[in-house]
Amino acid sequence: MRKILKWIGIVLAALVGLIIVAVIGSLVYGSASFKRTYDRPVYEIQADTSPEGVARGEYLVRTVIACGGCHGAGEEDLEKVSGPLVGDFEEFSDGPFSGVFATPNLTSDRETGLGDWTDAEIARAIREGLDNEGVELVVMPSAEFHGLSDPDVAAIVGYLRSLEPVRNEIPPFSANAFVKAALAIGLFGPRNLTEPITALQTSPPSGTAEYGGYLLGLAPCAFCHGENFAGGPVPDAEPGSPPAANLTPAGELAGWTEAGFIMTMRTGATPSGRGLDxxxxxxTVFSNMTDVDLGAIYKYLQMLPPAEP
Ligand code: HEC
Ligand code: HEC
Structure with missing residues (x-):
């Protein structure tokens, strides 16, 4: 009996030791790998500042991708989406995690915004997740925007360049050792840093299901409806919030026509007459998407394998 107890004691001590080593290891690794600098060539992109380019950029930024949800100023999420893109910051503290969640000012102010960045550096930040000095961006969801075509990223940069420069000092994004460790071991999801872009990127032909997939890769739908669009509980939602609907053919959409889907997205009322809150x-963020684009999204969703959350 004494012997068994002794062995249990040794095993427990070893486990505790291992856990301590793993935690210290993650903390050290997290600090060492946080916002590392990469020496990479910048893929050449020139802002499309033609009226069509700026309009295309505005459409992508405001109606499809909703960059303002993070970079906009405002109290409520929906206010931020359409608010001025002057950045925002907030101190956070949740259990062991604390820091300052800060999204940069995207206007062309030279001191507090992107005024001194080249077009290509802005495009690289969006698609590759590195700032103008090659420092890794840790929250900016560049992996989602990696597939943006060259003309579309040029249009987005054109739109950002068209914004009135606004002076708005934003502190740097900062995080304590636990947040850094969690980022490093992927607790908050995969890294946003992507492979370098070295050749022309194009988008699928407009109106096709493939183009719908391209748009769904950029828009935030999958954040709530899931990577496979089967719906389920929305991440970080208040308790009691409705789950996101299943958008695959296993859900209600299977019985909708393309016109019914477009009407739902435009009016917030489904073909069965249910109102979406x-x-x-x-x-309302997506209601100004064009018929062609909503039609493409519908075609893509109808082609998905039926799935359950
Ligand atoms: C989920 C929130 C989120 C979304 C959505 C988002 N960003 Fe960001 N973005 C950030 C954060 C946070 C940073 C800076 C900190 C970091 O990631 O390390 C950043 C950094 C950037 C930078 C680099 C600026 C700098 O000063 O370092 C650019 C440019 C940028 N974002 C543009 C965009 C554009 C354009 C969109 C929409 C296509 C967008 N972002 C969508 C959160 C977001
Ligand atoms: C912030 C989370 C969120 C985002 C972003 C979001 N949805 Fe939803 N969506 C929901 C929730 C939650 C429901 C269910 C609402 C309800 O039952 O009242 C829903 C319902 C729907 C419905 C109704 C389906 C049905 O069977 O009634 C459609 C269609 C839809 N979403 C499409 C989209 C598309 C397309 C996008 C992206 C362009 C998108 N959603 C983005 C959360 C979201």
């Missing part, structure tokens, strides 16, 4: 399903 904008606070949970932010349809």
């Amino acid at each position: 904008n606070d949970f399903m932010p349809w």
